[in-house]
Amino acid sequence: MADKIATREAYGNALAEFGDKYDFVVLDADLAAATKTGIFKKKFPERFFNCGIAEGNMMTVAAGLAAAGKTVFASTFAMFAAGRAFEQVRNSIAYPHLNVKIGATHAGITVGEDGATHQCLEDIATMRSIPGMAIVNPADAVEARAAVEWAINYKGPVYLRFGRLAVPVVYDRDTYNFEFGKNITLREGKDVTIMATGITVDMALEAAKLLEADGISARVTDVHTIKPLDKADVLDAAAKTGAIVTVEEHNVIGGLGSAVAECVSEGRPVRVLRVGVEDKFGRSGKVPALLEMYGLTPAAIASEAKAAVALKA
């Protein structure tokens, strides 16, 4: 396994890398050092604009830039992008379907010590409810880099979700191919499908190994695109494995679990059990302690997968 790297780091690196190849501008709200847009700023100072601590203004400035033909990345923490600036994103960016890429970092409880006010667990839910908003939540640095290049070339609003925590690299950069709206099957299995998103994909792979030791064959899917959801793949998983467990670093309400459950209940009803934060706020703490406390571990995922298998008719 390669060294661990945070998806936010990959985001900043990708902006700097692709800045040579593509014409786009980057906005931040006084968090460039943390969101890693500072890497782009250092290389392309004339295409970087700090908006100060005013996220609502930043989102609508991004919309204005896009309305005048620019491709724009606007970055801040997920909490302020999808929470504080929700209405600006909805009315200024999404309603006119403008070409703004929201680079939201520090999603979820793996923010760690800063605690609940900075640990956004509702962003997938709010963004998912906005018509025409694409949501991409990369699993690792390789996928994050590829998603950034895809987003640069996609016309329309995108919510890109990145994490603070350094996480294992799942993919090989030389062979990885990002296909918007297409799930990636990382492991075949017949008893249950674990559909994970973001930094929980690696945990899901670990969980599958635990399950294998117990004689359960788990298919593992990376749902990097939460909207539009790859319904064909979700229904295929339902048909072929008969049970699904979703995993996300997000409230179990409104996120990937909800999206999968909605799809399955309409198209191929099977059990869908959701692993995520159980309708709670986060809290301060060391990341491993928090992941344990909130049930986001390979063991917890494996346990839920066994429960799902047991519930199969």
Next chain:
Amino acid sequence: MDNAKLSALKKTAANIRLGILEGVHAASSGHPGGSLSIADIITYLYFSEMNVNPADSRWADRDRLVLSKGHTAPALYAALAEKGFFPREALATLRQADSFLQGHPDMKGTPGVDMSTGSLGLGVSAACGMALAAKIDGKDYRTYAIIGDGESEEGQVWEAAMFAAHYKLDNLCFILDLNGLQIDGKVTDVMNPTPHDKKFEAFGFNVITADAHDFESLEAAFAAARACKGKPSVIIANSVKGKGVSFMEGQVGWHGSAPNDEQYAAAVAEIKAVL
């Protein structure tokens, strides 16, 4: 300003006022008061100040107007129709389910609308983004944003003002429609945002005062804004809500209600007398 131009602008403004009333009356809803207070401003913008092309509404080098006080869309629609962006007959479809004239401006659906607005405080930021884009691209188009005085209670107006001054957006001009009234009453009673001049000055703006209903005053104000380099300008336009329809003037009740048939006929007669 020569008499011919002045007379033409007055005639156009009267036609725009008729368009506002026609739309709001047909819809039986909408915001006539604030639409009428900006009627002369929007007339001056589209018929003297701004460089736009009705045959190519998305022309990349056009000047842009963001109607930040988006509820006064009837004034924008009437001006765009008068300018030839779409047939005047469309004004009567305002707010109907099959119309391209939404209750608040929709840039996707209406030719000539440069930004979707309606939620107050947002349009000013969008205008900042457009002005910044012009700077980045080395283009000389200008961006205008019309703000309501009630709207200036929104914090984002001041975030945008800070941004505009910080990036020295001298290609940006805000017009503050100072009509003194908002839905719940007098602006100074509801939540006093004054003094606007001192606030904008403190935020780093070139502050210009004008009479919103005097074209020569507006001409001087827009010329002063254009001449100012190194910082954004704001024209504080002293206006009368409901201007041009005597029974609507200065009446808060006409912020968001439509005239009935009788009132509509009286209003039209009054405006036509100007023509």
